[in-house]
Amino acid sequence: STDDPGSTGHEQVVFCQDTQSGLKAIIGIYSTALGPALGGTRCYPYASEEAALADVLDLSRGMAYKNALAGLDLGGGKAVIWGDPDQVKSEALLRAYGRFVQSLAGRYYTACDVGTVVADMDVIARETRYVTGRSVEHGGAGDSSVLTAWGVFQGMRAAVEHVWGTPSLRGRRVGVAGLGKVGRHLTGHLVDDGAEVVATDVDPRALEWARTNHPGVTLVADASALVAADIDVYAPCALGGALNDDTVPALRARVVAGAANNQLAHPGIEKLLADRGVLYAPDYVVNAGGVIQVADEIEGFNFDRAKLRATRIYDTTRQILRLADDEGVPPAVAADRLAERRMADVGRLRTIH
Ligand code: NAI
Ligand code: K
Incomplete structure (x- = not known):
């Protein structure tokens, strides 16, 4: 609870490791008060596990606020894969990561962020249905x-x-x-x-x-x-x-x-x-507008519906x-x-x- 001064207020933080593919990831779920936590996966060569953890805690909290103000029925989460994207990303690593996302049974939806691209989401989607921001060929919303x-x-x-x-x-x-x-x-x-x-x-x-x-x-x-x-x-x-x-x-x-x-x-x-x-x-x-676009894909992407929601950024x-x-x-x-x-x-x- 946020009343505890030692707490960051997050609901759940999951440390993921797959030695075979070299995956080291952390998934942070700040809040599911409004719905499943949505936020991208960042792949970055953090200096330490502490740095990766600090970033995911910060980013997942930010997503809760962003999604709430975007009027989405989604909470806030984010994930980090610890490593240089050019070196660590492989089919095996992304699929191992996808299995961890699947294991959360819909409490967390992932998408692209710094160091990950639409094609990576298509690979992750071979292991989990809780991924959005996929390519148009795979029913995704495309460029956000x-x-x-x-x-x-x-x-x-x-x-x-x-x-x-x-x-x-x-x-x-x-x-x-x-x-x-x-x-x-x-x-x-x-x-x-x-x-x-x-x-x-x-x-x-x-x-x-x-x-x-x-x-x-x-x-x-x-x-x-x-x-x-x-x-x-x-x-x-x-x-x-x-x-x-x-x-x-x-x-x-x-x-x-x-x-x-x-x-x-x-x-x-x-x-x-x-x-x-x-x-x-x-x-x-x-x-x-970007998160509104990828969130819309969860229901089956409808550009006009998503655009209408993004238009409301004026009112907000x-x-x-x-x-x-x-x-x-x-x-x-x-x-x-x-x-x-x-x-x-x-x-x-x-x-x-
Ligand atoms: P992008 O990588 O396509 O464009 C960034 C542009 O900034 C590039 O053309 C680059 O050459 C230029 N640039 C880099 N350093 C510069 C500098 N010092 N001075 C002038 N120009 C410089 O990225 P994108 O997708 O257009 O995103 C732009 C910003 O918006 C980023 O901060 C991104 O995190 C943010 N953003 C993007 C979203 C999206 O859906 N693409 C969603 C939400 C935020
Ligand atoms: K919370």
């Missing part, structure tokens, strides 16, 4: 960046409305850092809505994509040039830690809403953003920003409170498992 970008766009509209009174992006200057899978779809939505997009990427192929598909997009040298540019909205769509002690003081945007996970480099950044009058739409709220973001104002807390704290309320309220009503 489509609805991730749609959800980010919806969250951005809510944040823009909160600051300027209208959700329209027409005439707004939006800085997109990272023209990868999500950044490209997002750029499309922004251009369609009449925004002026300023963007950057470290990969020349991404810049070429922009020049070819959206010649109206202004390209800048790097992320620091983007942060310092005259933009209204900043959309981090590359790596974590985009909001840090260097970028926030230089930031000219009044709104931050982007796809990247873990945008805040450390907890103090929230206050720095607030002090500078920057409205931060919490990353895990606005980037939930609005609600969170208002709650933050009412309760005088940063949006990330308001988001956590809303998630906790749903887990407590609905978790109490749930009778079927």
Whole structure:
């Protein structure tokens, strides 16, 4: 129980080992209050078992909050496979891992994360039915960046409305850092809505994509040039830690809403953003379109149904920003409170498992 100060609040933590394939994995189930725990499998060369455990505890808790706010009937879980994905991943290892997932009998559903790809989920699925994010050929939902970008766009509209009174992006200057899978779809939505997009990427192929598909997009040298540019909205769509002690003081945007996970480099950044009058739409709220997409696959993927759910990220973001104002807390704290309320309220009503 969370009343115990020594406890992390997790329901279950499972250590998995298969010596033959070299599998070492940890599955963390934070909460099944809203339904089976859903969260991806990360494959990463952790320095130690302690580091792997710390990561899975943190990530599985985060998924409980994310899934709750996404309006899913799913709890929060996550798994880590300890090792370099290029070296450790094999059919034998993934199938051994799949058997551990199956042994949890539906308390945990897995999906892709850093170090695992859709093809890995197809292999895992040969041992367990509790896996999602599979390939289209296997009945899966396919690339989740489509609805991730749609959800980010919806969250951005809510944040823009909160600051300027209208959700329209027409005439707004939006800085997109990272023209990868999500950044490209997002750029499309922004251009369609009449925004002026300023963007950057470290990969020349991404810049070429922009020049070819959206010649109206202004390209800048790097992320620091983007942060310092005259933009209204900043959309981090590359790596974590985009909001840090260097970028926030230089930031000219009044709104931050982007796809990247873990945008805040450390907890103090929230206050720095607030002090500078920057409205931060919490990353895990606005980037939930991806998990919404893979969650939908559990019922048999229906794109329109999933898109409708991702569209509601607009309403959720609005609600969170208002709650933050009412309760005088940063949006990330308001988001956590809303998630906790749903887990407590609905978790109490749930009778079927
Ligand atoms: P991606 O790997 O397709 O795209 C990332 C892009 O960022 C690449 O084009 C890369 O060259 C660029 N990049 C890397 N470092 C950069 C830097 N320092 N400056 C500028 N550009 C840089 O990844 P994807 O799928 O588009 O995801 C983007 C972010 O959104 C990641 O943080 C990911 O964790 C997060 N996210 C993605 C979801 C999805 O469904 N794809 C779901 C939820 C979150
Ligand atoms: K719990």
